[in-house]
Amino acid sequence: MSTPSDDLASRARAIFSRLRSAEPVEERSGDAAESGISATVPEATLPSTAAPGPSVMTVPVGGSPTPSLAQMARQAKEDFEATPADVVRPLPRILAIANQKGGVGKTTTAVNLGAGLAELGYRVLIVDLDPQSNATTGLGVNARNLESSVYDAIMNETPIEDCIEPTAVRNLFVAPATIDLAGAEIELVPAFSRELKLRRALDTIDGEFDYTLIDCPPSLGLLTVNGLAAADEVVVPIQCEYYALEGLGQLLRNVQLVQSNLNPKLEVSAIILTMYDARTKLAEQVAQEVRDHFGPKVCRNLVPRTVRLSEAPSFGQPIIVFDPSSRGAIAYRELAKEVSGGAPQRSG
Numbered sequence: 001m002s003t004p005s006d007d008l009a010s011r012a013r014a015i016f017s018r019l020r021s022a023e024p025v026e027e028r029s030g031d032a033a034e035s036g037i038s039a040t041v042p043e044a045t046l047p048s049t050a051a052p053g054p055s056v057m058t059v060p061v062g063g064s065p066t067p068s069l070a071q072m073a074r075q076a077k078e079d080f081e082a083t084p085a086d087v088v089r090p091l092p093r094i095l096a097i098a099n100q101k102g103g104v105g106k107t108t109t110a111v112n113l114g115a116g117l118a119e120l121g122y123r124v125l126i127v128d129l130d131p132q133s134n135a136t137t138g139l140g141v142n143a144r145n146l147e148s149s150v151y152d153a154i155m156n157e158t159p160i161e162d163c164i165e166p167t168a169v170r171n172l173f174v175a176p177a178t179i180d181l182a183g184a185e186i187e188l189v190p191a192f193s194r195e196l197k198l199r200r201a202l203d204t205i206d207g208e209f210d211y212t213l214i215d216c217p218p219s220l221g222l223l224t225v226n227g228l229a230a231a232d233e234v235v236v237p238i239q240c241e242y243y244a245l246e247g248l249g250q251l252l253r254n255v256q257l258v259q260s261n262l263n264p265k266l267e268v269s270a271i272i273l274t275m276y277d278a279r280t281k282l283a284e285q286v287a288q289e290v291r292d293h294f295g296p297k298v299c300r301n302l303v304p305r306t307v308r309l310s311e312a313p314s315f316g317q318p319i320i321v322f323d324p325s326s327r328g329a330i331a332y333r334e335l336a337k338e339v340s341g342g343a344p345q346r347s348g
């Protein structure tokens with residue numbers, strides 16, 4: 001007799017088999033994938049160079065033939081398998097922490113992976129690209145007391161350096177977000193080079209930080225596209241629960257679109273399994289399926305579900321400050337070692 005857990009596991013397997021065959025997971029109709037003419041993907045906004053456009057992702061037609069969604073998904077899958085998560089990459093590195101699913105651990109990972117890297121001696125900047133400002137408050141910065149924020153760096157060309165704040169952790173800095181950023185999603189639509197605003201802002205501090213971690217909002221809109229266009233790598237947190245797998249195909253396609261149209265060097269460098277609850281069979285099965293499918297891209301160290309990790313932000317502290325010997329602190333320390341691959345600090 002099948003149990004609810006078996007049902008969920010078999011649904012999870014079905015999603016992975018669709019990913020395996022590189023079919024779009026959330027395709028509403030097969031037409032777009034087969035036509036190969038142009039991809040219009042709801043939810044996202046990409047790319048134009050100037051003119052106001054619709055708030056959907058549209059891929060320019062003309063010039064070189066536009067790959068179909070299925071081709072892009074296949075390419076994304078191949079890119080995924082190319083390089084393992086713990087390879088040593090040259091510094092400086094810019095990582096976008098992205099997943100359009102809400103509540104999968106993006107901000108927790110940005111804050112605590114950033115703190116772990118800072119503890120290893122790297123100079124780290126966290127860019128809060130989410131109007132919810134969770135990374136900002138989670139690092140103890142009060143958004144109300146700020147003279148400028150990421151919004152000003154993106155929309156008003158205020159030097160991003162002017163808004164960077166120190167945190168309780170040595171070597172760890174934050175470019176804070178305020179609720180103004182919610183307006184940027186709309187204000188960016190008619191802007192010139194609207195997808196490259198963050199990249200331009202970060203160019204002005206090129207080389208000042210070993211790691212820049214961009215905490216993306218839970219959407220595939222223009223703010224996330226700015227995050228992907230500014231990054232070298234994408235890190236995808238995946239919650240170890242069934243529904244967290246939905247939308248992964250869409251995310252991979254969007255990464256591929258940004259790579260082909262805006263940022264050729266972009267690659268998915270790591271998948272981080274979050275909120276792993278060892279007591280549930282489903283968490284184990286999902287983690288195993290993700291590993292079977294994405295191989296060495298999946299970080300060896302996974303993040304356990306622990307109450308201490310969810311308490312730390314309300315104290316404005318990363319877990320390594322809030323409870324340095326907790327399981328969450330140990331997990332993020334180990335992840336920081338794994339993601340850095342032990343790259344030597346540039347400052348020596």
Ligand SMILES: Nc1ncnc2c1ncn2[C@@H]1O[C@H](COP(=O)(O)OP(=O)(O)OP(=O)(O)O)[C@@H](O)[C@H]1O
Binds near residue numbers: 108130303
């Ligand atoms: N490993 C964990 N164990 C327990 N709670 C966690 C863990 N990771 C994150 N949480 C909690 O889960 C919630 C969602 O996490 P988080 O804010 O990091 O996700 P997110 O992907 O950034 O969300 P959003 O999409 O809204 O930006 C938060 O309340 C957070 O404290």
Ligand SMILES: [Mg+2]
Binds near residue numbers: 106134215216217
């Ligand atoms: Mg978040």
